[in-house]
Amino acid sequence: MKVIICDDQDIVRDGLELLLKLEHDIEIVGIASDGAEAVELVAQKQPDLVMMDLKMPVMNGVDATRQIKARFPTVKVLVLTTFGTEDWVLEAIRAGASGYLLKDATREEVLNAIRGTVEGKTFIDPSVAGKLLGEITGGKKKPAAVLTDKLTQREIEVLQLLAKGLSNEDIAKKLFLSEGTVRNHISSIVTKLGVSDRMQAAVMAIQHGLDMG
Numbered sequence: 001m002k003v004i005i006c007d008d009q010d011i012v013r014d015g016l017e018l019l020l021k022l023e024h025d026i027e028i029v030g031i032a033s034d035g036a037e038a039v040e041l042v043a044q045k046q047p048d049l050v051m052m053d054l055k056m057p058v059m060n061g062v063d064a065t066r067q068i069k070a071r072f073p074t075v076k077v078l079v080l081t082t083f084g085t086e087d088w089v090l091e092a093i094r095a096g097a098s099g100y101l102l103k104d105a106t107r108e109e110v111l112n113a114i115r116g117t118v119e120g121k122t123f124i125d126p127s128v129a130g131k132l133l134g135e136i137t138g139g140k141k142k143p144a145a146v147l148t149d150k151l152t153q154r155e156i157e158v159l160q161l162l163a164k165g166l167s168n169e170d171i172a173k174k175l176f177l178s179e180g181t182v183r184n185h186i187s188s189i190v191t192k193l194g195v196s197d198r199m200q201a202a203v204m205a206i207q208h209g210l211d212m213g
Contacts, residue, residue, distance in 0.1 A: 001025060001026055001027070001048040001049065001114070001115070001118045002027050002029045002045065002046070002047040002049075002097050003020060003026055003027065003028055003029065003047055003048065003049050003050070003114065004028075004029060004030040004031070004032065004038060004041050004042060004045065004047045004049070004051070004070065005017060005020075005028060005030075005031045005032070005050075005051050006031075006032040006034070006035065006037070006038035006051060006052050006053055006056075006064070007033070007051075007053035007056070007080060008033050008034060008039075008053060008056040008057060009053070009057075010129060012053070012080070013031055013033070013115050014103065015122045016051060017031065019107060019110060019111075020114075023111065025109075025115075026065060026114065028030050028046050029041075029045040030042075030044070030045050030047065033056070034057050034058040034059055034064075035052075035056055035058065035059030035060055035061055035063055035064025035065075035067075036058045036059040036064070037058075038050055038052065038059075038064045038068070038116045039059070039064050039067045039071075041079070042071075042072055042075055043071070043072075046072070046075075047075060048075070048076060048118050049075070049076040049077070049078055049114060049117055049118050050065075050068060050075060050076070050077050050078070051078050051080055051101075051114070052064060052065055052077050052078065052079050052080060052092070052097070053079075053081075054079060054080070054081055054088040054089070054092060055088065060088075061079060061080075061088075061092060062091045062092050062095050063093050063095075064087060065077045065079070065095040065097050066095035066096065067097055068096075069095060069096030070096075076098045076099055076117045076118055077092070077096060077097040077098060078098060078099060078100070078113060078117045079092045079093075079097045079099070079100035079101065080100070080101055080103055081100050081101070081102060081103065082102065082104075093199070098117045098121075098199070099113070099117060099121075099199075101113045111158075120197065120198075121167070121168065121198070122172075143180070144208045144209050144210055146208060147148070147159070147193065147204065147205065147208050147210065148210075150192045150193065151189060151192060151193075154175075155185050155188060155189050155191050155192070156184060156210070157175060158171055158173065158175065158182060158185040158189065159189050159201060159202075160205065160208055161174060161175070161211050162186065162189075162198060162201060162202050162205065162207035163202045163206050163210050165202075167189055168182045168183060168186070172179045186198055186201070190200050
């Protein structure tokens with residue numbers, strides 16, 4: 001998978017570069033120090049994923065994400081962030097980011113986030129997922145039956161946990177299912193609800209109060 005790293009801090013860029021170069025299935029095709037450089041590199045290199053910092057000079061990560069998703073919708077954006085940047089993360093998700101990764105994440109977490117995001121998974125810390133997604137929906141609740149009438153009982157259970165920010169692995173453990181079965185349920189949910197991905201399904205679930213189930 002082809003990856004571009006975008007961060008205005010040398011130590012972060014260098015650290016990620018050293019880490020990713022050790023992985024046989026990851027190729028670094030570009031390194032940028034601001035959002036404008038990232039947008040230009042995406043146009044040139046057509047990567048699978050951009051690791052995007054948020055607070056940068058020239059062009060911040062939110063604006064860069066918005067431009068990248070508008071011009072290259074298949075390119076995934078994984079936001080790099082620190083604690084205390086929830087508002088920025090929210091704007092990045094609205095702009096089309098697939099999720100976020102804390103800058104103090106472990107090596108394993110970084111690699112899992114990159115590979116998972118390229119595969120179509122969404123990475124949001126469950127501890128703040130409800131708050132972020134709740135703000136996206138504006139806090140307004142709609143009748144749950146609009147969704148539940150379209151889904152099986154098991155799909156409703158999966159969607160409720162998805163809306164709380166749980167990963168496929170955590171959903172599988174909680175419902176005593178295999179991860180493959182969870183993926184199949186999420187694919188069915190996405191199709192039945194007429195949305196494009198699990199993030200939109202989670203947002204819709206919160207809009208209809210299913211995150212409280």
